[in-house]
Amino acid sequence: MKKLIAVILGAAMISSMVAGCGGTSESGDSKSNVVKVFNWGEVIGEDVISNFEDQYDAKVIYEVYDSNEMMYTKLQAGDKYDVLVPSDYMIERLKNENALMPLDKSLIPNMENLADEVKGLPYDPDLTYSVPYFYGSVGIVYNKNNVPKELVEEQGWDILKNTDYKGKIFMYDSERDSFMVALKALGYSMNTENEDEIQAAYQWLLELNNTMDPIYVMDEVIDSMIGGVKDMAVVYSGDAAYILSQNEDMAFCEPKQGTNIFCDSMVIPANAENPELAHEFINYILSYDASYDNTYTVGYTSSNKQVRDDISAEGEEYYGNEAYIPRSGYENDEVFHDNPVIRENLSNLWIKVKSSEE
Amino acid sequence: MKSFKSMVYPYIIWSTILIIIPMLMIAGYAFTVKGNSVLTFRFTLDNFKSFFVDSVFINVLKRSLYIAVITTILCILLGYPAAYIIANLAREKNKVMMVLFITFPTWINMLVRTYAWLGILQDNGLINTILQTVGLPALKLIHTDFAVILGMVYNFIPFMILQIYTSLTKMDKSYLEAAQDLGASKLQSFLRITLPLSLPGIISGITLVFLPAVSSFFIPKLLGGGQYVLIGNVIENEFLIAGNWNFGSAISLIMAITIIFFMWLTKKADRDPSGEGGV
Numbered sequence: 329m330k331k332l333i334a335v336i337l338g339a340a341m342i343s344s345m346v347a348g349c350g351g352t353s354e355s356g357d358s359k360s361n362v363v364k365v366f367n368w369g370e371v372i373g374e375d376v377i378s379n380f381e382d383q384y385d386a387k388v389i390y391e392v393y394d395s396n397e398m399m400y401t402k403l404q405a406g407d408k409y410d411v412l413v414p415s416d417y418m419i420e421r422l423k424n425e426n427a428l429m430p431l432d433k434s435l436i437p438n439m440e441n442l443a444d445e446v447k448g449l450p451y452d453p454d455l456t457y458s459v460p461y462f463y464g465s466v467g468i469v470y471n472k473n474n475v476p477k478e479l480v481e482e483q484g485w486d487i488l489k490n491t492d493y494k495g496k497i498f499m500y501d502s503e504r505d506s507f508m509v510a511l512k513a514l515g516y517s518m519n520t521e522n523e524d525e526i527q528a529a530y531q532w533l534l535e536l537n538n539t540m541d542p543i544y545v546m547d548e549v550i551d552s553m554i555g556g557v558k559d560m561a562v563v564y565s566g567d568a569a570y571i572l573s574q575n576e577d578m579a580f581c582e583p584k585q586g587t588n589i590f591c592d593s594m595v596i597p598a599n600a601e602n603p604e605l606a607h608e609f610i611n612y613i614l615s616y617d618a619s620y621d622n623t624y625t626v627g628y629t630s631s632n633k634q635v636r637d638d639i640s641a642e643g644e645e646y647y648g649n650e651a652y653i654p655r656s657g658y659e660n661d662e663v664f665h666d667n668p669v670i671r672e673n674l675s676n677l678w679i680k681v682k683s684s685e686e
Numbered sequence: 687m688k689s690f691k692s693m694v695y696p697y698i699i700w701s702t703i704l705i706i707i708p709m710l711m712i713a714g715y716a717f718t719v720k721g722n723s724v725l726t727f728r729f730t731l732d733n734f735k736s737f738f739v740d741s742v743f744i745n746v747l748k749r750s751l752y753i754a755v756i757t758t759i760l761c762i763l764l765g766y767p768a769a770y771i772i773a774n775l776a777r778e779k780n781k782v783m784m785v786l787f788i789t790f791p792t793w794i795n796m797l798v799r800t801y802a803w804l805g806i807l808q809d810n811g812l813i814n815t816i817l818q819t820v821g822l823p824a825l826k827l828i829h830t831d832f833a834v835i836l837g838m839v840y841n842f843i844p845f846m847i848l849q850i851y852t853s854l855t856k857m858d859k860s861y862l863e864a865a866q867d868l869g870a871s872k873l874q875s876f877l878r879i880t881l882p883l884s885l886p887g888i889i890s891g892i893t894l895v896f897l898p899a900v901s902s903f904f905i906p907k908l909l910g911g912g913q914y915v916l917i918g919n920v921i922e923n924e925f926l927i928a929g930n931w932n933f934g935s936a937i938s939l940i941m942a943i944t945i946i947f948f949m950w951l952t953k954k955a956d957r958d959p960s961g962e963g964g965v
Binding site for chain 2 (some may be wrong): 555671672682
């Protein structure tokens with residue numbers, strides 16, 4: 329009897345092992361249908377992924393991050409993805425580290441839909457490695473009822489240091505954005521490598537920190553400004569467009585001293601496991617429907633010209649929304665460059681600004 | 687006996703991989719800088735120098751310790767009565783239920799629970815909405831010391847309660863009966879028997895609360911705002927944003943040494959009274 333049980337158990341084990349092998353070889357076949365996408369949090373339309381899966385009979389593994397640096401750290405740790413959507417300066421960095429795959433443009437015919445504003449940007453002028461997803465600028469969202477429009481336009485970034493609004497401002501908790509604001513307010517380039525200019529910007533931020541009681545936040549700024557918690561906030565244009573669409577009292581201004589124009593673009597890492605499907609995915613995102621769904625849901629400016637123009641046309645979702653289409657061709661606006669030495673320096677200075685007490 | 691000894695090996699291997707090697711790596715990073723491509727690492731004390739030279743980091747460390755100490759004290763003051771009441775409930779079933787209620791919140795992710803406080807404390811959040819509908823002035827709650835300490839106490843108090851509760855239930859009740867026979871008042875028997883006997887629970891509660899409180903980074907970030915910088919935020923920043931793993935490791939090491947010092951202090955405090963009480 330015991331022997332019989334042993335035989336049955338043995339048979340069961342072997343058959344399950346065989347089944348297990350069958351399982352793996354099967355998933356090995358279907359692997360070509362899996363694409364791993366690593367994107368910003370909250371930047372995709374509701375049905376975009378499921379529609380792609382249906383149309384291409386594919387499976388999308390979708391993960392999100394909330395900063396370029398976090399994405400970079402995960403890549404460093406050895407995680408593999410097929411599509412990433414970093415910002416301009418991070419693309420530059422990845423490109424310099426040979427971590428990106430040149431794109432096969434014949435597989436991305438929808439690139440012809442791209443708006444002119446996202447072409448020829450300095451980090452990848454010929455779009456050899458990257459395909460723009462969203463673009464935008466950084467500006468000030470303010471409450472029209474409490475802050476006069478003329479004043480914001482006249483003072484630009486300096487209004488953040490106007491003590492009439494003490495305790496009523498949000499800033500981004502990010503050394504990149506804060507130093508951009510300070511450097512621009514002082515009339516310098518946001519990509520400066522001049523130590524004196526950086527020190528001046530540091531002093532500017534220290535002064536702001538100690539006189540204005542600013543609150544440094546990240547994505548909480550969206551809900552807080554919709555709720556009208558503060559009078560002013562430094563906000564990315566796409567988030568601003570969403571805030572403006574939810575709260576009529578809010579307005580948006582791209583300061584006269586110039587600002588940062590950024591572009592989040594899709595790239596394929598050099599070690600991608602499924603580059604073919606990654607190309608399909610990128611091409612699909614550029615299609616009219618997917619682009620429309622994305623920008624409609626999120627508020628960031630679509631890289632698809634037709635979608636961008638349609639959705640901001642009269643009677644549409646973003647008609648009259650001053651934050652939806654960022655300014656272009658303004659001479660003081662700049663795109664961020666990656667410079668590891670400056671980055672570390674600014675990051676340390678920023679910690680000092682935040683933890684200084686008046 | 688010998689066969690039991692060999693059962694320790696998996697644990698030793700486990701802790702070597704997960705505890706000792708990472709610790710050595712942190713120490714390794716802390717004493718080096720990124721060199722050129724020929725020599726990848728170079729020994730240095732610069733990372734420590736830049737920490738101690740700058741009063742900013744010292745102040746951040748002080749504030750972190752201050753917040754953690756306050757949190758721990760509040761956890762004891764609030765947690766002890768709770769644990770005492772639960773341990774003295776008449777029916778076993780009720781005790782189990784109460785312990786369940788204490789642990790219940792910890793089943794939900796800490797980040798999510800902290801986000802909930804954000805909604806409650808916001809300028810236009812739950813509390814202020816209620817105050818304003820009643821006609822009272824709104825309170826400044828979010829982005830203050832109060833919010834951060836509240837968030838910490840809320841998150842870490844279950845650890846304190848459970849530790850004290852365990853030591854209270856393990857206590858031999860006959861000591862109390864003996865004290866009563868000898869005419870001690872309730873307060874006397876509490877101070878001279880219950881409290882000293884539950885001290886080990888308090889001590890391990892302190893460890894479990896103080897350690898996460900001193901290194902917490904997302905509670906201050908969410909409830910204090912980005913300008914509320916504690917040492918955990920500095921470390922996070924060095925690793926994730928600045929990409930300076932060497933300096934981040936140096937700060938972690940300084941933190942570890944500070945914590946070991948504090949633990950040594952509490953251990954010392956633990957030994958004295960128990961030695962005196964002879965238990």
